[in-house]
Amino acid sequence: MTRFTTLALAGALALGLWAAPTPPQAQQDKNVLVWGDTLPAGLDPHAIFDVPMQFILLNMYDTLYRYSGNPPELQPWLASAHQVSEDGLTWTFKLVPGAKFHDGSPVSANDVVYSFRRLLGMKRGPAGAFLPVLKPDNVTAPDAETVRFVLDKPYAPFLAAIPLVAIVNQKQVEANVKDNDFGSTWLSANDAGSGPYRLDPASYRPREALDLIRNKDHFKGWADNAKPIDLVRSRPVAETSTRVLALMRGEIDATDSYLPTDQVERVEKNARTRVARDESMRVFIIRMNNKKPPFDNANARKCFASAFNYDGFNQVILKGYVDRNPGPNPRNLWGNPPNLAGYKFDPAAAKAYCDKAKAEGAKLDREVEIHIQSELEQTSQAAQMFQADLQKLGIKMKIVPSTWPQITSATGKPETSPDLWIHWVSTYFVDPENWIGQMYDTQFFGTWKASSYYGNPEVDELLRKARSTSTKAERDKLYQQATARIVEDSPDIWVYNTIQLRGLSKRVQGYKFSPVGGGGDLRWMSLSE
Structure with missing residues (x-):
């Protein structure tokens, strides 16, 4: 069986889990949305920290504050307001009255305390920010309506990171703790939230299927949406062409947010579908393992950075649907030096850097491996183009198909982290700390964000000072200095800032995009007749 046949069969089987019993027209007769985006490996919002989990966080759970709009802005959510002491250490939040969990019990300050303590105790998922x-x-x-945080030291991104933490039902979770697991085994397949949608537990199959039922009693109400969607069936489709075909046939109402550019025209020409195009803050990166030869040599890294054809990829393969991003922070975020040039495709410069690296003893004669996310076509396209250009320099690179969970598991140690791997850094919270802060400070080694294992004491000092400085103007200067130094050291290859492309059925109304969550906030959506 060929690889193409295997992938197509996998996609067809994924569709078969749900599409066969319910013809498209029957779905449209009901107030049912079929969401074709990727699901996380589990449902515990304190255990997983990735883009698929943001869909769960936005819809099954509530947070003290949350982001909305583009550019994203913080707004009070479970909290009505907050205060911070002059020294930046004590943060006090007042809760709104009337919020209830899906089991009907009230959301209290004790639940908020438990949620943060649980996150910090588990030391997983978004805990690294705190x-x-x-x-x-x-x-x-x-x-009962007040929560207080006393920080060990000032931390300027604290409020920006607050939306990372889902507030869970303490009573429900504690009742399901086994072997000191913080209830994570239970919560990975169940719901302990208060969000606008609740899980139908009978529907859940990890990474395959999940049904969400509207929480009619959500504390924010539904008056701003005259026809909210009552049932959402999340049904990921693994293979790109199968996913696009399912959208065009009316079998799903939304693709993932990585719609390949070569499919945009096809989707837009179809009478029943459209493409939502939104400027995001999602940076496409090729990581280099700075602890492994030859990437432990700065000139070798610069050789690879100069050998990637940025314009060829961004303008030709991706048809200009992206913006060149020369550094680790999105270009539409503060903290970037003005006129940051970054690296450009320059085979002559690449050869010169390689020659310097070889003279310094860099091992450029071994075959390196680049791990791609096989379900995301762009990662394969980038790797294939890169492979061809490196071959002209006499560098052999092997492309290794993988998945997001496999790659992130491997990146926990420099010994097991790939030579190179491709991914995006999305907007989990809106602060340079989300990108440069957690990617290049050595205290985050062991997380997928810091998986290039780059270390520079000067950069550590700049980043740590930036996160402890209260004024944005001073933080901006520090992040600019850190960015300039990081780009000079070339620990990774930064390619573009995303224009998010999501295929949608034209019957989907009220779709609202924010870089945080990527447009997966269901409470605004409705379906046309």
Whole structure:
């Protein structure tokens, strides 16, 4: 069986899980949305930190604050307001009255305290944003509607990172703790949230299927959406061409947010579908393992950075649907030096860097491996183009098909992390800390964000000072200095900032994009007749 046949069969089987019993027209007769985007490996929002989990976080759970709009802005959510002490250490949040979990119990300050303590105790998922500055015992509830955080040291991105933390139902989770697992085994397949949609547990199959039922009693109400969607069936389709075909046939209402550019015209020509195009803050990166030869040599890294054909990929393969991004932060975010040039495709410069690296003893004669996400076609396209250009320099590179969970598992140690791997860094929260701060500070080694294992004491000092400085103007200067130094060291290859492309059925109304969540906020959507 060929690889193409295997992938097509996998896609067809994925569709067969749900599409066969329900013809497209029957779906349209019901208030049912079929969402074709990727699901996370599990449902515990404190255990997983990736783009698919943002869909779960936005819809099954609530947070103290959350982002909306583009550019994204913080707005109070479960919290009505907050105060911060002059020294930047004490943060106090007041909760809104009337919020309830899906089991009908009220959301209290104790649940918020439990949620943060659980996250910090598990030390997984988004905990990395808080562990350096917050101890579990320093999250307290002075009363039923007040939560207080006392930081070990000032942390300027604290409020920006607050939307990372889902508030879970303490009573439900604690009732399902086994062997000191924080209830994670149970929560990975169940729902303990208060969000606008609740899980139908009978529907859930990890990474394959999930049904969400509208929470009619959600504390924000539904008055701003006259026809909210009552049932959402999340049914990922693994293979790109199968996913696009399913959208055009009316079998799904939305693709993932990585629609290949060569499919845009096809989707837009179809009478029943359209493409949502939105400027995001999602950076496409080729990581280099700085602890493995030859990438432990700066000139070798610069050789690879100069050998990637940025314009060929961005303008030809991706047809200009992206913006060149010369550094680790999105170009539409503060903290970037003005006129940052970055690297450009220059075979002569690449050869000169390679020659310098060889003279310094870099091992450029071994075959390197680049790991791609086989379900995302762009990663394969980038690797194939890169492979061809490196071959002209006498460098052999093997393309290794993989998946997001496999790659992120491997990146926990430099010994197991790939030589190179391709991924995007998306907007989990809107602050340079989300990108440069957690990607290049050595204290984050062991996380997928810091998987290039780049270390520079000067950069560590700049990043740590930036996150502890209260004024944005001063932080901006520090991040600019850090960015310039990082780009000079070339630990990774930064390619573009994404124009997000998502295929949608024209019957989907009220789709609202924000870089945080990528447009997966269901509470605004409705279906036309």
